[in-house]
Amino acid sequence: MRTLTKEIASKIGQTVTVQGWLHKKRLMGGLTFIVVRDRSGLAQVLVKDKDEVEKLREHQIGTVLSVEGLVVADDRAPGGAEIHDAKLSVEVPVMEQPPVEIDKPLDHDSGTLDTLFEYRPVGLRNPREQAVFKIQAEVIEALRQYFRRNDFTEVHTPKLLAAATEGGAEVFKMDYFGKEATLAQSPQFYKQMMVGVFERVYEMGSVYRAEPSATTRHMTEYVSVDAEFGFVTLSDLMDLLSGMLRAVADDLWEKCPKELTHWKAEKPLLPAKIPAISMAEIHQKYTDATGTSTIGEKDLRPDEERWICEYAKENLDSEAVFVTDWPAAEMKFYHKAQDEHPEFADRIDLIFRGIEIVTGSMRENRYDVVLQQLKDMAGGDPEAPGFKYFLMAMQAGMPPHGGFGMGLERLVQKMIGLKNVKEASLFPRDINRLAP
RNA sequence: GGGCUCGUAGUGAAGUUGGCCUAUCACGCCUCCCUGUCACGGAGGAGAUCGCCGGUUCGAAUCCGGUCGGGCCCGCCA
Numbered sequence: 001m002r003t004l005t006k007e008i009a010s011k012i013g014q015t016v017t018v019q020g021w022l023h024k025k026r027l028m029g030g031l032t033f034i035v036v037r038d039r040s041g042l043a044q045v046l047v048k049d050k051d052e053v054e055k056l057r058e059h060q061i062g063t064v065l066s067v068e069g070l071v072v073a074d075d076r077a078p079g080g081a082e083i084h085d086a087k088l089s090v091e092v093p094v095m096e097q098p099p100v101e102i103d104k105p106l107d108h109d110s111g112t113l114d115t116l117f118e119y120r121p122v123g124l125r126n127p128r129e130q131a132v133f134k135i136q137a138e139v140i141e142a143l144r145q146y147f148r149r150n151d152f153t154e155v156h157t158p159k160l161l162a163a164a165t166e167g168g169a170e171v172f173k174m175d176y177f178g179k180e181a182t183l184a185q186s187p188q189f190y191k192q193m194m195v196g197v198f199e200r201v202y203e204m205g206s207v208y209r210a211e212p213s214a215t216t217r218h219m220t221e222y223v224s225v226d227a228e229f230g231f232v233t234l235s236d237l238m239d240l241l242s243g244m245l246r247a248v249a250d251d252l253w254e255k256c257p258k259e260l261t262h263w264k265a266e267k268p269l270l271p272a273k274i275p276a277i278s279m280a281e282i283h284q285k286y287t288d289a290t291g292t293s294t295i296g297e298k299d300l301r302p303d304e305e306r307w308i309c310e311y312a313k314e315n316l317d318s319e320a321v322f323v324t325d326w327p328a329a330e331m332k333f334y335h336k337a338q339d340e341h342p343e344f345a346d347r348i349d350l351i352f353r354g355i356e357i358v359t360g361s362m363r364e365n366r367y368d369v370v371l372q373q374l375k376d377m378a379g380g381d382p383e384a385p386g387f388k389y390f391l392m393a394m395q396a397g398m399p400p401h402g403g404f405g406m407g408l409e410r411l412v413q414k415m416i417g418l419k420n421v422k423e424a425s426l427f428p429r430d431i432n433r434l435a436p
Numbered sequence: 437g438g439g440c441u442c443g444u445a446g447u448g449a450a451g452u453u454g455g456c457c458u459a460u461c462a463c464g465c466c467u468c469c470c471u472g473u474c475a476c477g478g479a480g481g482a483g484a485u486c487g488c489c490g491g492u493u494c495g496a497a498u499c500c501g502g503u504c505g506g507g508c509c510c511g512c513c514a
Contacts, residue, residue, distance in 0.1 A: 028477090029470035044474075058466080076472055097465055099446055104463075104475060107448060114506050115447075170512090186514090211512060212437065224514065302510080349514095356514065407514030421514090432506080 005036060005043035009081040011071045018043055018083065019091070021125070022063040024103050025056060034086075035103075036067055042127075044082040045069065055088050061102050062125070064092035098122050108423060110216075120427055120436055131259035132424055135252060136412045140204060142251035143225060146244050152227060153198040156205060157190035159183055163386030170210035172220075183208035186405055188334065189386075191228040192363055193393040195401045200229040204408065212431050216420040217355055217410060221429040225411075228403030234346050234362050237402045238322055241350055241358060242274045245320060252415060263416045268319040268353065275312060276322035276348070282308050298327050306354035323349040333373040333380065334390075336362040336402075346402070353414040360404030367395045 003016035020038030032053045034045040045067050047053050056063070069086035100106055100119045105128050108116065116123060123129055147154070161182045172183040187203050194201040207224040227240070245268075253260065253267045277285075283294045286304045289311075294304060300323060312321045324347075328337045331345040338344045350358035364370040371391060374380040380387050409424040422428035427436055 024474080026473050026476060027470085028473060031471045031473085033473050033476090035474080046472085048471080060465085074472085076474090078474060097446065101447070101464065109448085110507055111442065112448070112507095119447090207514085209513070213512060214507085215509075215512090216507095218513070222514070299512090359514065405514060410514060 004040040005038050006040035008043055008071050008083065009073075009079050012073045012081060013071065015068065015070050016083070017066060017068045018045075019066045020064075022056065022059065022061055022065055022094075024061070027053070034065075034067075034088075036065060037125075037127075042078070044077050044079075045086045045088075046077075046082055046084050047086050047088070049085075052086060052088050055090055058095060059090065060094045060097045062094040062098055062122075063090060064094075065089065066091055100126070102126050108419065110420065113420060113422065117422065117428060117433060118436075124426065128262045131256075131262040132412065132416060132418070133426060134259045135256050135416060136408065136424065138252055138256050139248055139408065139412055139415070142248045143202075143204065143244065145251075146247040147202045147227065150200070150240065150243075152200040152202045152229065153194075155191070155194050155198070155201045155203050157184075157187040157194075157203060159206065159208070161386065163384055170212075172208050172210045185209050186224060187226050188405075189390040191226050191403060192334070192398070192401065193390065195228050195230045195403075196393050196396060196398055199231070199399075200227075202227040214431055216422075219409065219422060219425060219428055219430050222421075222425070223408035225406040225408050226403065228363075228401060230399040230401040232400065232402055234348065234402060237360050237362070237404065238274070238276065238348060241322075241348075241360065241404065242270075242272065245274065245350075245352070246270045246272070248411070249415070260416070263418070265416045268415070269313060269317055270320060271316075271318050274320045274322055274350070275316045275318050276324045277308065277312075278325035279323055279327075280325065282323060285311065298330050300349075300351075300356075305351050305356060309351055309354045320350060320352040323351060331373075331377065333376075333378040334363050334370060336364040350404075350406075352411070355410055355414060357410045357414065358404050358406040360402060362400065362402040363398075365394070365398040365400050367391070367398075370394055 001017065002019050003011060005018055005020065008016060008018070018036055018038065020036040022034065023037040023042055024035035026033040030048065032047045034047060036043050036045060066089040067083060067086050069083035071081055072084045073081050100123045102122070102125045106116060106123055106126055160176065161184050163182060171185050174181050174183065184207055186207050187205070191201055191203060203226045204223060206221055208221050210220065211218065249268055249270055279300065282300060282304060283297060286307055287293045287295055289307065294301060308321055309319060312318045325344045326347045328343050328345050331337065336346045338346050345361060347361035349356050364373060371382060374382060374387060382388065382391055409421045412424040413421045418424055422430065
């Protein structure tokens, strides 16, 4: 019977067998400490028998071990318990030293990220790297719970598409049995269609962007958290997002204290309602504060995004900000303009700790209007397979609805405090990395 | 796509106004010592044709040209 390392503290006085990877060897002469890693964590084994220690000669970290011994309580042991009188059995010997260190923090300086990713299959065994993805898994779990609490249905939409979807971002083209197909850059049209079915839906899945962006916040493949719901206003959407971000943070700091400590992560300051500031006002404040004029610009500069978050943290007790009142000239065809001020789109971005993690908007739900906007704003062909079925759903009756897309890795990056979004991806894909 | 910047043992760095470099340090690895370590400690050792090609020079890690591969910022976006 296998005992997990996390269970040994509750098995004092019992003989147990743990299985895992050799994580650390400390030879002290007459006694040797061995640390074994399994899925639940680490356990210390004390070996005094020279013959037992000899079994590990020249065996590298990563060697697969089975260890049988007596669990003894000792304040000097990590976790208050360790295994004594151990009989070691090497299940899978490893004689090659790992290319990167597993038992000490790996370098995350920007200049060395290439090495970090090149050796990911091994480097991810490092507990501190693992922690990133334990946190990511918990974020997914918290989001799923939050959406379910709010009566959303989870869906999975196709990523192989007949044609480009939203326009704007570049899409990957590929051969599909002699026809041209594209990879989805978002589930936008499908999740809107599903509003007509379930009213409230969400999806968490990979999307693909063929943009030649070489920055700390872009990847060509990332996990998009998408939600869409009907019979709502932009205000409802902002409330949903405010609640969501807080739910994730609360859950994370409750469930993953150890993992967060690895990264010295600080719980974000998030009010019940994240403050909303119009783009024009941000431009004005930024211009006043820095002397660099951005007034009239149609988007926020990256530096403005960083600046407004600092401002909000100091003055509004929030590390996140909604940016409202985007110029309608920058609207996508499926967006809805504001009823009272049609020069603005009914759109928000959510900026968290200096980076845009969410874009959301109300969608144009009137068939005639969205059809016209498609022709006028996107030059789209209503009969093209990329638009035809979307329009079919719109014509079949759509309530006022809206939704958002959020970059999972960006959220994890900012919760932890990583410098590059790629550090929050198991196997990141960017403009010049396709492997591992 | 534009601008800037970097490439030195398995890993991270120093050296880069040419010679003192037979290339330095730390981690890791190997050998030995060490009975309470937990980033253990101590002694010794192996490991690098300084990304690659060409040039300048008596002499190149260092200067020049080319080339390959990274990174950061901007644009665009999540």
